[in-house]
Amino acid sequence: MTDAQDTAAETPLRTTGDGPPDDGVAADGAATAEPIPLLEPREGVPPVVADAEALARVVEAFAAGTGPVAVDAERASGYRYGQRAYLVQLRREGAGTALIDPVGCPDLSALGEALDGTEWILHAATQDLPCLREIGMLPSELFDTELAGRLAGFPRVGLGAMVESVLGYVLEKGHSAVDWSTRPLPEPWLRYAALDVELLVDLRDALEKELDRQGKLEWARQEFAAIAAAPPPPPRKDPWRRTSGMHKVRRRRQMAVVRELWIARDRIAQRRDVSPGKVLSDAAIVEAALALPADVQALTALPGFGSRMGRRQLEQWQAAVDRARALPDTQLPQPGQSVAGPPPPRAWADKDPAAAARLSAARTAISAMAESLNLPQENLITPDTVRRVCWEPPKDPTAESVAEVLAGHGARPWQIEQVTPALVAALRTPQP
Numbered sequence: 001m002t003d004a005q006d007t008a009a010e011t012p013l014r015t016t017g018d019g020p021p022d023d024g025v026a027a028d029g030a031a032t033a034e035p036i037p038l039l040e041p042r043e044g045v046p047p048v049v050a051d052a053e054a055l056a057r058v059v060e061a062f063a064a065g066t067g068p069v070a071v072d073a074e075r076a077s078g079y080r081y082g083q084r085a086y087l088v089q090l091r092r093e094g095a096g097t098a099l100i101d102p103v104g105c106p107d108l109s110a111l112g113e114a115l116d117g118t119e120w121i122l123h124a125a126t127q128d129l130p131c132l133r134e135i136g137m138l139p140s141e142l143f144d145t146e147l148a149g150r151l152a153g154f155p156r157v158g159l160g161a162m163v164e165s166v167l168g169y170v171l172e173k174g175h176s177a178v179d180w181s182t183r184p185l186p187e188p189w190l191r192y193a194a195l196d197v198e199l200l201v202d203l204r205d206a207l208e209k210e211l212d213r214q215g216k217l218e219w220a221r222q223e224f225a226a227i228a229a230a231p232p233p234p235p236r237k238d239p240w241r242r243t244s245g246m247h248k249v250r251r252r253r254q255m256a257v258v259r260e261l262w263i264a265r266d267r268i269a270q271r272r273d274v275s276p277g278k279v280l281s282d283a284a285i286v287e288a289a290l291a292l293p294a295d296v297q298a299l300t301a302l303p304g305f306g307s308r309m310g311r312r313q314l315e316q317w318q319a320a321v322d323r324a325r326a327l328p329d330t331q332l333p334q335p336g337q338s339v340a341g342p343p344p345p346r347a348w349a350d351k352d353p354a355a356a357a358r359l360s361a362a363r364t365a366i367s368a369m370a371e372s373l374n375l376p377q378e379n380l381i382t383p384d385t386v387r388r389v390c391w392e393p394p395k396d397p398t399a400e401s402v403a404e405v406l407a408g409h410g411a412r413p414w415q416i417e418q419v420t421p422a423l424v425a426a427l428r429t430p431q432p
Contacts, residue, residue, distance in 0.1 A: 035170045036168060036169050036170065037172075038163075038172075040191065041194040041198050042198070045099075045187065045190050045191050048100070048184075049099065049104075051104055055105045055108075055110070056110075061096070061098075062090060062092050062095045063114035063115075065094040066094050067092065067201065068092070068118060068119040068120065068143065069120055070092070070121045070197040070200035071088070071121065072089040072122065072123070072196045072200075073132055074086055075180060076179050076180045076181040077177075077275070078177070079274070079278075080179075081276070082270075083130060084102070084131055084134060085128075086102060086103065087099060087100070087180055087193055088102060088137070089193050089197045090111075091197040099193060102135050103181075107135065107136050112138060115137075118141070119141045119142065120139035120143070121143045121200045121203075121204045122143075122144055122145070123145045123162075125146075125227050129227070139228055141224070141228060143208070144223070146158075146159070147223055147227075147379075148207040148220055149207065150375060151211060151216050152207060152214060152216065153375055159196065160173045162203060162207075167199055167206065171199075172192055172195065174192070175188065175189045176192075216375075222412040222414050223379075239262075240258055240259045240262035243258055243262060243282045244282040253324065253325070254289040254292065255332065256324035256331075257289040257321050258289045259324070259333060260323050260324045261280065263320075264317070265279050280317065284302070284303065285304075287303050287304055288321055293318065295318065296314050299317060305317065341391075342392070352391070355390055358390040358427055359387065359390040359426075361425070361426035362386050362389075362390050366386060366422060373418070380415065381411060381415050381418075385406065388409055389406065389409070398424065399421065402424050403416045403420050406419070406420065406423075
């Protein structure tokens with residue numbers, strides 16, 4: 001560990017140029033001065049961009065701007081089907097703040113092209129990048145302020161907590177879970193949305209200095225580059241298996257009921273453009289699977305299928321149950337989803353005691369190292385990578401062979417450098 005990393009737990013400073021003075025921040029993230037409520041964007045709330053003419057002006061302004069661009073997106077999770085963006089917020093020096101309506105302007109590829117080569121600042125980038133990709137916006141370079149906070153050892157890394165502890169401002173967060181598909185968007189919501197990008201550039205600059213002070217800036221750059229270069233995730237296999245409460249469903253026939261109801265619900269939700277949970281709850285699906293109702297009357301007696309549900313709705317859910325009941329045994333889902341990779345760690349002691357010993361030693365070493373570096377274990381190296389290396393280690397666990405395996409699992413160079421010695425020692429743990 002470098003001298004800079006030895007200072008990881010020291011007090012970060014507020015270093016924003018046009019924010020409050022450089023007051024200290026305690027190691028637990030608590031500001032030493034009273035935080036200042038941030039109530040209005042400095043240029044006021046801009047009008048919503050909802051047509052091609054207004055969008056063209058924004059593209060021109062942001063292309064002419066300087067420095068990095070702060071980007072955020074609002075979705076309507078829990079209200080609408082899918083995770084599309086219903087508002088995109090941007091801020092850049094020389095261009096100010098823009099609020100863009102992707103419903104009126106569904107193609108923002110021209111804006112994405114105008115910002116090509118510009119660093120994008122996002123908070124929790126992996127949450128927003130999928131919906132931004134759908135409308136033609138994808139960064140070639142980014143700075144993730146949430147991930148930067150994790151690497152710097154901040155205990156609370158939500159945007160509001162970071163802005164308060166680093167910059168000394170309090171952001172209003174009262175509209176984070178509203179239905180952003182609402183039109184027109186209320187003015188208080190727009191103010192909230194504009195404020196979300198108001199200080200992202202300042203936050204980025206302060207965190208960059210803090211990461212540099214701790215000797216972790218290059219680590220962060222490698223992480224950001226990996227996020228920017230990552231392809232879209234593949235579609236989930238058997239997404240119905242993620243139904244909440246699925247652990248209660250043991251029999252294959254019951255699993256088939258979950259699958260049929262989930263598929264029927266998903267089709268209806270997509271057609272209506274509403275969240276699947278508003279069509280039928282996961283709890284109701286599980287209740288029907290456990291009960292295997294023989295008819296609509298029996299279905300109505302179950303929680304989630306009460307008298308408030310119309311006869312037509314009840315019949316469509318019963319039809320899904322009937323389809324599952326009629327399936328031959330050969331078409332029933334298997335109890336467990338086939339997953340590539342090692343088995344669950346709880347089974348290692350029976351299946352492979354030597355692997356269990358390796359994993360225990362590796363976990364202990366990684367935990368101690370993460371604590372000494374003042375960052376979360378999962379950011380030092382993913383638990384899945386540790387499990388895979390311990391389950392199928394190189395025949396000769398040298399620094400070179402372990403580093404090669406880690407790279408094959410997607411570990412970044414800084415992670416490989418940090419954890420390889422500890423993993424080599426763990427893989428050489430004497431067998432029980």
